[in-house]
Amino acid sequence: MKKISALVAAGALVFGLAACSSNSSADVPDAEFTVGVTFSDLSNPVWSELVQEAQSYGAEEGIAVNYVDAKGKSADQVTQIENFIQQDVDAIIICAVESQALVDVTKKAQEAGIKVVGYTQVLENYDAQYLVDAYNTGYANGEAAANWITENYGDEEVVEWGLMDLPEFPEIIDRANGIKDAVEELAPNAELVATNSALTAEDGVKNAENFLQANPDMKMIATIGGGGAQGGNEGVKASGITDYDSFGLFGIDATEIEIQNIINGDPQKSSVSLGGGKAHGRTLIDITSDLLNDEEVEKDQYMPITVIDESNAQEYFDEHFAD
The missing domain is CATH 3.40.50.2300 (Response regulator)
Incomplete structure (x- = not known):
């Protein structure tokens, strides 16, 4: 065992839109x-x-x-x-x-x-x-979004949607490609009309507001992560949409706020849990x-992929977040 230097507590993380400690x-x-x-x-x-x-x-x-x-x-x-x-x-x-x-x-x-x-x-x-199985994680998100489009707007010729991606990372590009492929394959009437990067909730708020201002007929937004989803949910509401059944937002990460939004009947309809x-x-x-401890360890391990929607959101919340 190596010598352990003294470690002094220094600050705490701030959730939501605030900056985290360094x-x-x-x-x-x-x-x-x-x-x-x-x-x-x-x-x-x-x-x-x-x-x-x-x-x-x-x-x-x-x-x-x-x-x-x-x-x-x-x-x-x-x-x-x-x-x-x-x-x-x-x-x-x-x-x-x-x-x-x-x-x-x-x-x-x-x-x-x-x-x-x-x-x-x-x-x-x-x-x-x-690691994340990036493509299949994105595909699961896009599949949930495509199914919602088909169920709610299957008879419409064109359904506009937006994507919050993060092309700075190769793995996230794969995740975004999975979303796009699933929507294209399963909801052929869907048309991607807006994209922008989103890592934080603040990014999500801005993107959703900008997407809807430029594309007022947009019916769906998919995001590559929980930050964009959390903020996107608030951005959709701030844009003046009051009939939350008419708009679908789909995320990845299944954060506590995302799951609560699903339970509350907000614009967010599902999120993909990778374990949390x-x-x-x-x-x-x-x-x-x-x-x-020199135990045998599998070198490459992957996170689970589970879609959380209104059918299982309360159970997921109780298991992962309830005190």
Whole structure:
């Protein structure tokens, strides 16, 4: 076991539209291991939930977790990983801003005997990864959206829809392609008329408002993540749509706010659960702990894909979010 440096609590994440802290450490007396976590952007509500759960669950398991926010800057993330190497941590969990920018520094970490665990973005040098089956996740979202279009607007010649994507990441491009393919195949009367990037809820609000201002006949919006879905739901309502049965918004991540919106009968009609931020935080700690204890670990692991809609939203909420 490596020597564990003192870790001092420093701030907490703020959910929703507020900015997240750039650094948070946990004081875990008698911790057996230290783990550094660097995320591409903790303004994403799912990821902010994840790192907090990883920290609290890690403490239960005797693992001190220190997480930092790269805020979308790959050079800063390289520096963060170098700092973790200097701190002599036992493992580093990485949600990459840009995977190719991390080739050298992740190799350096492994050469120093540090376990490297990737999350969502594929790394070149790693000991284990927890990944999204990106295309099929997107397809599940697009299938739910297409079925809603067919059920509600199947007789119309053209149904306009918008997509909130995030083309900065190859895996998210695959997710968006899955959405588009499903809608095109299953709702041939659907016409994509607007696209824009969305990572945060703030992005989602702006996009939905802009989409509907430019395309007042739009009936559906699909998003590649929970941030855009959460904000998009509010943006649709702010645009003056009051008949929520007439508009469909479809998300991915199944955040607490998304599920509550579905239960409330808001514009959002479904979301695709990949396990949720809390579950991912625990899974990443379990994978890392197994690596550090020299247990056999499957190198590439994938998140589950489950569509959450009005038929199962309450059950999902009670299981994942109820106190």
